[in-house]
Amino acid sequence: MAHKSSSESRLSPSSYEQDITHLLAPRLAYFEAVARHEHVTRAAHELAVPQSTLSRAMVRLEADLGVALFARNGRTVALTPAGRTFLTTVERALAEVERAADSVRADADPTSGKVNFGFLHTMGSETVPALIRAFRADHPRVRFQLVQNYGEAMLARLRSGELDLCLTSPVPDAPDLVARRLDEQRLRLVVPDDHRLASRKRVRLSEAADETFVTLEPGYGLRRITDDLCEEAGFKPRIAFEGEEAETLRGLVAAGLGVALLPPPAVARPGVVELSVTGQRAVREIGVAWLDGHPDTPPVAAFKEFLLSRRGHLLPD
Template sequence: MDLQVLRSFQAVAEGLTVTEAAAEARVTQPALSRALRRLEQEVGAELLQRVGRVLCLTPAGRVFKEYVDAALDSYDRGRRAVAEAVHPDTGLVSLAFLHTLGTWLVPRLVTGFREEFPGVRFELYQHGEQGLVRHLLDGTAELMITSGDPEHPLITWRRLLVEPLWLAVPVRHRLARRDRVRLAEVADEPFILLKSGYGLRSITESLCREAGFGPRVAFEGEEVQTLRGLVAAGLGVSLIPSSPDTAATPDFPIRYLELTDVRGARDIGIAWLTGRALPPASRRFIGHALRATAKVADGRR
């Protein structure tokens, strides 16, 4: 059984035509068609069937594709591991991370790691918590940086740091002259939130419930920068992670207030699949992230 035929089967199963898959494999379309038929003979079942003008997986093909995906993924990771063992200062780190960490933590970690290992490349994916877990489980990414332990039986999670959450209010807000507030004091105010499925949204709703109310949603966004901009425009208040750029500027005239009646903070951690052997570059990045964030935590004390 030829690996290239398996890759072509995978490509056709995921939507390419036989002609397109043949071009990717640099073979003729008739040659690939014959190879796919031989694959079906080896497996002992019809894997693809024509529906109209496209080929679709049969029930047997769907079962077989799961194993093909796993086999090709394992083979590719094995080749990477060998290459990194031969050339330890190179390799690839496949990392998925929260949108809210893309403005400070992830760039800081990547920059520090590349200073030590300049030959290492990165594949980066940005998403909310649910999307991050999918990236990890389907093998798109080998590592993820997220808020809170996903508590998944297949995932190992290590805390990197505790990130404070501040109440963001416009500079002309009635509470803007204060440094510390109770979250309950804004129970009647409109909230600017991330959409459902984002961890910060869940944390905000949980903290509001703890403070005795449910947030009145004025707007749902997908980026913390959007939340900050709408708070600055006076459209509501929001809970914002405390990153190095959370300071009032002419573009973002906001005051950030410490919460006193609830624990305004979230855990940030790094995770990977428990049973997967990580390539050397990914293992080194985990160690780097743990050391680098320990320094950040020390600096905040």
């Protein structure tokens, strides 16, 4: 029969650290109470555990550490120098655990908890502030941790647990996510005010086939929609600039760098004309998404219900 070498049978340092942590963690509060009282019976009474259970736990703790933590005299105990060193760190560790517990309880509080909420850059100037203002009329103490980013980045944060909910476009279709369509925006072809099409109110996208475009970078939902609409209109857009923010693109259109397909602006910008696109359904759907199976805290559940109640009325007219 083959025998394992001594090096194979020993735990690696990382495995040992994980195992010793699992062994020690349940006993740290017991140790702190015994050290504080210097008496096993009084500590057992405070912890509401049998004295025999507490005594055995301390013996196992010392055995696992390989160090004597207490000098015993009957049920009275005194810390050894090693025990005093261990106690200092244990007290800090338990205080951190308590702070962590207080923090997560506070975040889940129905009246004053926290919602981690992501949204698109184009939703930041008016839509999201108006939503939060309306929600806080009935939930004035709920707190928000806000993330403004493009769609794929927010979905990654949903999957990592950094976000509870996000407003995104296009509405995602993925097995690990739940998404609900809330509203849509009609996209407009934005041209400089001295452009050959500027005198028009409506335009077919195919009429801009020879133009250069300024667009958002690949990975942005609006860029994908732009590419798809141009392909549907029979051309591939020539890209002069790829950016990260819609209003920057409007400024570049005003400067004559190209044309752009964009949702309506929060505030009208001088130097550009915004044309309705006909012949195609040129819209951007906006939806809310969350991680499937992820339990909601009460404030998250309340905000989710609020968003779903705004279907068809999420965006300003």
